[in-house]
Amino acid sequence: MTLPRRRFLHLAGAAAVLPVAPRFARAQSWPARPVHLVVAFPAGSGPDIVARLAGAQLSKRLGQQFVIENKPGAASNIGTEYVAKAAPDGYTILMPVSTNTVNVALYRNLNFDFIRDIAPIAGFGRTTFVIAVPASFPPRTLAEFIAYLKAHPGKVNMGSAGIGGVQHVSGALFQLMTGTSMQHVPYRGDFIPDLIAGQVQVVWVPIASALPLVRDGKLRALAVTTRQRVPALPDVPAVDEFVKGYESFGWYGLGAPSRTPREIIGKLAAAMNEAMADSMMQERLAQLGVDPMPLMTDAFAKHIAEEVDKWARVIKAQGIQVN
Numbered sequence: 001m002t003l004p005r006r007r008f009l010h011l012a013g014a015a016a017v018l019p020v021a022p023r024f025a026r027a028q029s030w031p032a033r034p035v036h037l038v039v040a041f042p043a044g045s046g047p048d049i050v051a052r053l054a055g056a057q058l059s060k061r062l063g064q065q066f067v068i069e070n071k072p073g074a075a076s077n078i079g080t081e082y083v084a085k086a087a088p089d090g091y092t093i094l095m096p097v098s099t100n101t102v103n104v105a106l107y108r109n110l111n112f113d114f115i116r117d118i119a120p121i122a123g124f125g126r127t128t129f130v131i132a133v134p135a136s137f138p139p140r141t142l143a144e145f146i147a148y149l150k151a152h153p154g155k156v157n158m159g160s161a162g163i164g165g166v167q168h169v170s171g172a173l174f175q176l177m178t179g180t181s182m183q184h185v186p187y188r189g190d191f192i193p194d195l196i197a198g199q200v201q202v203v204w205v206p207i208a209s210a211l212p213l214v215r216d217g218k219l220r221a222l223a224v225t226t227r228q229r230v231p232a233l234p235d236v237p238a239v240d241e242f243v244k245g246y247e248s249f250g251w252y253g254l255g256a257p258s259r260t261p262r263e264i265i266g267k268l269a270a271a272m273n274e275a276m277a278d279s280m281m282q283e284r285l286a287q288l289g290v291d292p293m294p295l296m297t298d299a300f301a302k303h304i305a306e307e308v309d310k311w312a313r314v315i316k317a318q319g320i321q322v323n
Contacts, residue, residue: 030264031064036092040079042072050252051095053284057275084117088257090264096255098166105312106164121254122269123295124276129225130210134198142223142242149180158182159191159200164322167204169311170248172318177243208289269297
C-alpha cells in the first residue's frame with residue numbers, strides 16, 4: 001500500500017521543476033482580489049466554522065477577503081473535485097480534511113485524483129475523538145470494553161456518521177488492532193440520542209460534542225484517540241495506553257489545485273502558520289475542540305501520504321465498501 005504515498009511525494013516534488021518565470025511574476029502580485037476558500041461540507045458544519053476562522057485570519061494577514069464557498073455532497077468529493085478542476089492561480093483553494101484521505105481508497109471511480117490534483121499547502125488543526133458509551137453500558141474502562149467485545153463478538157453496535165467516514169474507519173482500525181468485531185450502524189443524522197439511549201453502544205465522538213455529555217453523566221468516556229491524554233479530559237486514558245500504536249483524529253488544512261505557483265503556496269502556508277501562533281485563534285479553535293496542528297507544506301504532504309496509506313490498509317483489511 002506504499003504506492004500512493006510514493007506517487008504523492010513524487011508528484012509534489014515534480015511541481016518544483018515546472019517553468020516558474022511567468023508564474024513567479026503573477027505570484028508576486030497575489031492576492032490582487034478575493035480568494036475563494038471551498039469547504040466541501042454544509043454551512044454551519046464543523047469544517048465550515050473552522051474554515052471561517054481560518055479565512056478571517058488569512059484575510060487579516062494577506063490583505064484580501066477570503067470568501068467561504070460551501071460545496072457539500074458525496075462525502076466531500078463534490079467540493080474537492082471543484083477545486084481540483086479550478087484554475088491554478090491561487091484564487092480557488094480547498095480546506096482538505098481527514099475524510100479526503102479516506103476517500104482515496106474508498107472511492108474508485110471519481111473524476112479527480114486527490115493525490116495528483118490537490119497540492120498540499122499547510123495543516124493547521126486536529127480534533128480528538130472520544131470513545132464514548134452510554135452511562136448504562138457495563139464496561140467502565142477501555143480494558144473492560146475490549147474484554148466485553150471479545151466475549152460478545154459482533155453483538156455491540158457501533159454508530160457513526162456514515163459508511164467510510166472518519167468515525168467509521170477509526171472504529172475499524174480499533175477492531176483490527178484489538179482483534180474484535182462490532183456491528184456498524186451508519187447514521188444520516190444525529191446519532192447522539194440513540195447513543196445515550198443505548199440503541200448503539202459505542203461511537204467515536206468528536207471531543208467538542210462529547211465533553212458536555214460526559215460531564216453531565218449521560219455518556220462515559222472510555223478513551224481518547226490521540227497518542228497522549230488531552231487536558232480537557234485528563235483522567236481519561238489514550239487508547240495507546242492499552243493498544244500500542246493506535247491513533248486517529250480528524251484534521252484540517254489548506255490545499256490548492258496542482259500547478260498552483262509554489263510562491264503562492266508558500267505565502268499561504270506562512271500566513272496560516274503565523275495565524276496558528278495567535279493565542280486568540282488557538283482559543284477560538286479550542287472552543288470547537290480543535291488543537292493546533294501547524295504543518296508547513298512538506299510536512300503536511302508527508303502527513304497526507306501517511307494518512308492515505310493508513311486508511312487504505314484499514315479499508316482493505318476490513319472490507320469497507322460504499323453502497
